[in-house]
Amino acid sequence: MTERATDQVSEPAAGPGPGRGAGAGGGSDAPGDPVAAGSGAAGPASAAGAAALLNEAMSKSGLLWVEVDGDRTWPAWHVWDDGAALVVSGPGEQPLPWLPPEVRLILRSKDTGGRLLTVRAHVHVLEPGTPEWERATGLLRASRLNSVDDSLTRWAAECTVTALVPFDSPLESPGAYAAHDHRQPPARTAATTTAWRPWHWGGRGEEKAARKRARDELKAARRAAKERAKLRKKRQRRGARRRGR
Template identity: 50%
Template sequence: MTSELLGRALVEEATKKSGLIWVQGPTGPARALWHVWHEGAALLVGDGPDEQPLPGLTDGGTARVTVRSKDKGGRLVAWTARVAELTPGTEAWQTATGELKGKRLNAVDAEHLLDRWAVDCRVLRLEPRDALTDHPEGSLAAVPLPTPAITRGPAQPAVPRLMFGRRSRARRGDR
């Protein structure tokens, strides 16, 4: 009983403090997803335009969640979750989206965000079932998933001077 309570406490604390969790559905690779911990579960929003993908996560299904350390990046705990999709307009959906909206960074349409989520996205609740604190043998490294995101080109020649504060002689007083 005590180890179960400690496992639940570890899951809650680690997941609350981590900005990203790695979630893997029954099929496919694990993905890094932003989330909010609220009332004993991780809340996710995605599968819509300008939102994170949630492949393989279905209502009533299970998912494996891995939580990393915020400071060192190493694995702290892994847990199995029951996936519940929240229905738009319900009280649970309103509460969840209120929490998610507060943590959604860089939203293009912050004023109409909840309306867009209700029409185009899915809101999921990942409820912990058990915690695994044992660490696996060997590396869990994987090849990065394909993405349409790109790295911008090289910085313009003047940018480093502006960023690193090369001052002109006139401002330094070296005349």
């Protein structure tokens, strides 16, 4: 790729806490002195430790999240190669919006599934036919599941292959996480079940409730009709006794 993240990423501040020592694979942090997050003043040992953690997180998990300013956070499967996360998007592939020159990547722990690292990354769109595109698509096709067509031809004609290259110190790392929980609202979707709904044995919950209400109303109406009939009979008997006197 055009940049090597492993030469540029340095380790942020990391103090004692529940996240300390939890690497991407659940192992211990790489050695190195803590430095201030984003200071860029890390020594060789701490820079190597942060790079090792980044490589471990990227290599062990094929899923990351792309955080775009003014937009939601997008999940994306990727292939990690030479300091860059390679992703393909477009028709027949995962959806991704237009990406600005810089984004943030959120990486997870393979063991716990929790947030592990947040790093900044440069966005490089690879042009079809270039050596970088050929190498990236070869790696992506090897990792692509259930591919039934000529992926390379379709990717060149319809899809976008992007290299996300992390740089600088991680924004979040074990022992130095933001206070907010990063919750995101559900993504908007055109999916609907109003035209066709799967059949359920005995009906759906709301249908069962509606039928029960109808049965209860019918029973109540029958009880009320019986009570009215009894009252009419009592009145008729009283009238007959009065007339017999």
